Amino acid sequence: MSLDVTSIRNDFPVLKRQINGKPLVYLDSANTSQKPQVVIDAMTNFMSNGYAPINRSAYQMAAEATDLYEGARSALAKFINAPKAHEVIFTKNATESLNLLIMSWGRANLKAGDSVLLTHMEHHANIVPWHMLVAERGIQLRWVPLTNDGQLDLTQLDTLLDGVKVFSFTSMSNVLGTINPVQRLCAAAHKAGALAFVDGCQSVPHQPTDVQAWDADFVVFSSHKMCGPSGVGILWGREALLEAMPPFLGGGNMISDVRLDGFTTAELPAKFEAGTPPITDVIGLGAAVGYLEKLGMAQVRKHEIELSTYVLNMLKDRFGDEITIHGPANPELRGATFSFAFRDIHPHDLSQVLDQQNVCVRAGHHCAKPLMRILGANATARASFYFYNTMSEADALADALDSASDIF
Amino acid sequence: MAGLEDLYREIILDHYRTPRNRGELDPPALSADGHNPLCGDEIRISVAVQDGVVTDVRFSGSGCSISQSSASMMTSAIKGKPVEQVKSIVRRFKQMMTIDEEDTEIDESINLGDLEALQGVVKFPVRIKCATLGWNTLLDALATEQK
Numbered sequence: 038m039s040l041d042v043t044s045i046r047n048d049f050p051v052l053k054r055q056i057n058g059k060p061l062v063y064l065d066s067a068n069t070s071q072k073p074q075v076v077i078d079a080m081t082n083f084m085s086n087g088y089a090p091i092n093r094s095a096y097q098m099a100a101e102a103t104d105l106y107e108g109a110r111s112a113l114a115k116f117i118n119a120p121k122a123h124e125v126i127f128t129k130n131a132t133e134s135l136n137l138l139i140m141s142w143g144r145a146n147l148k149a150g151d152s153v154l155l156t157h158m159e160h161h162a163n164i165v166p167w168h169m170l171v172a173e174r175g176i177q178l179r180w181v182p183l184t185n186d187g188q189l190d191l192t193q194l195d196t197l198l199d200g201v202k203v204f205s206f207t208s209m210s211n212v213l214g215t216i217n218p219v220q221r222l223c224a225a226a227h228k229a230g231a232l233a234f235v236d237g238c239q240s241v242p243h244q245p246t247d248v249q250a251w252d253a254d255f256v257v258f259s260s261h262k263m264c265g266p267s268g269v270g271i272l273w274g275r276e277a278l279l280e281a282m283p284p285f286l287g288g289g290n291m292i293s294d295v296r297l298d299g300f301t302t303a304e305l306p307a308k309f310e311a312g313t314p315p316i317t318d319v320i321g322l323g324a325a326v327g328y329l330e331k332l333g334m335a336q337v338r339k340h341e342i343e344l345s346t347y348v349l350n351m352l353k354d355r356f357g358d359e360i361t362i363h364g365p366a367n368p369e370l371r372g373a374t375f376s377f378a379f380r381d382i383h384p385h386d387l388s389q390v391l392d393q394q395n396v397c398v399r400a401g402h403h404c405a406k407p408l409m410r411i412l413g414a415n416a417t418a419r420a421s422f423y424f425y426n427t428m429s430e431a432d433a434l435a436d437a438l439d440s441a442s443d444i445f
Numbered sequence: 446m447a448g449l450e451d452l453y454r455e456i457i458l459d460h461y462r463t464p465r466n467r468g469e470l471d472p473p474a475l476s477a478d479g480h481n482p483l484c485g486d487e488i489r490i491s492v493a494v495q496d497g498v499v500t501d502v503r504f505s506g507s508g509c510s511i512s513q514s515s516a517s518m519m520t521s522a523i524k525g526k527p528v529e530q531v532k533s534i535v536r537r538f539k540q541m542m543t544i545d546e547e548d549t550e551i552d553e554s555i556n557l558g559d560l561e562a563l564q565g566v567v568k569f570p571v572r573i574k575c576a577t578l579g580w581n582t583l584l585d586a587l588a589t590e591q592k
Contacts, residue, residue, distance in 0.1 A: 386511075393449055445510070
């Protein structure tokens with residue numbers, strides 16, 4: 038049974054919006070996704086009828102709030118098949134999740150001369166914190182290069198992994214759409230005695246995730262790309278590793294005791310959740326997880342493979358050599374995120390023209406400047422699809438592209 | 446909603462398709478690099494100054510039609526002019542690119558000529574940084590003289 042996209046679209050109020058009498062064609066979900074009514078309702082209901090602090094008050098409404106917040110954590114754990122709910126840590130965003138992980142684990146475990154392996158397709162959030170540790174600790178970075186069709190070139194992987202302490206990589210490129218063989222990469226890291234950190238931001242919203250099947254050590258991802266609100270990031274890690282790590286941010290909630298001469302940290306997950314968390318947002322995320330579970334992530338993936346197949350063929354049919362789509366040509370090896378160059382029109386100008394038709398795409402370097410340099414582009418336009426997008430929206434993109442040539 | 450015709454005026458597209466003063470100048474010409482961190486546009490401005498006059502100016506790099514045409518029109522507007530007058534033109538242009546005009550006194554004595562075509566950019570606030578990239582980089586290049 039495939040997804041009933043017509044009915045799904047009714048779940049998203051914003052998709053009914055028209056601008057200047059024309060429908061919205063939202064193709065920027067790799068950037069941030071739209072929100073279904075159930076998420077909006079869960080947050081509105083909490084703030085209207087039950088807003089209260091969590092973890093620290095005895096009254097009924099506070100207990101209800103704590104249940105909702107912890108319920109979201111349990112739902113998340115189940116969603117990614119984490120062994121234990123307290124291995125799921127809520128942060129402010131996935132960038133903070135990566136900083137927490139890299140700084141906390143890195144400072145405790147890395148010394149001058151230690152090596153970390155990254156890839157050429159990483160988002161800045163999985164590069165810059167490592168550069169900061171290079172400056173602070175004198176660690177060294179190695180890089181997995183790419184093949185011509187935008188996949189990881191794994192021919193030298195074992196050599197690159199030799200002596201490395203961590204292999205930190207994305208499960209799916211936010212520029213190329215490439216889906217990486219996470220399970221194989223984790224296994225290779227472990228064989229070399231390294232830990233595997235996975236940036237799951239782009240893949241977790243779009244396909245089933247099983248952190249145990251991956252055999253990853255840490256996985257980060259974000260709420261706002263999977264129908265939840267902005268303001269929440271997730272870090273999942275193996276219990277023993279999280280327990281051995283020092284805290285990242287200090288303050289309320291993350292302690293079991295504070296004295297004049299020091300402090301003792303709280304148990305997981307509170308140890309890594311200093312201060313009042315984004316309670317309303319986490320509850321919204323919980324509702325988003327429920328919504329995605331109901332759709333079925335396997336069905337989501339199937340729909341996006343169908344969309345990818347259509348988009349790749351249709352754009353090539355219509356525009357031939359006038360369009361260059363980066364990343365793998367095989368829809369099974371990629372998500373429905375397409376960075377492209379079109380008729381020598383600058384991506385910024387292209388996105389401006391598409392906006393006239395309410396077609397929303399991203400133009401820029403996508404927070405992946407090292408990759409852009411490898412592609413030989415300062416910027417690309419990127420159309421990214423989600424389960425609520427349709428083939429007719431892909432056609433609207435193509436029509437809008439065609440109209441760009443009238444100007445340039 | 447502002448239409449694209451406000452943004453992509455014919456004179457702008459002309460400078461985009463046929464850029465003036467493209468290239469670089471060797472030292473002792475002054476030069477500076479500018480980046481638009483949001484979109485990745487890059488530009489280099491080289492400017493030759495002799496006896497307080499901009500005798501030559503070039504731009505290189507890559508970017509969208511607005512950043513490239515604005516830089517091209519800028520080079521045409523300032524070439525051969527005294528540095529002090531150039532700075533007034535920059536100030537006047539940046540005033541035009543400002544959404545908040547409350548405390549800016551417009552110097553009407555400066556005629557921006559073709560550059561007025563870029564006025565429509567203000568209706569697309571995201572693109573203002575594209576239009577001003579070359580100008581800010583020109584100021585950076587001129588500032589290197591004092592060092």
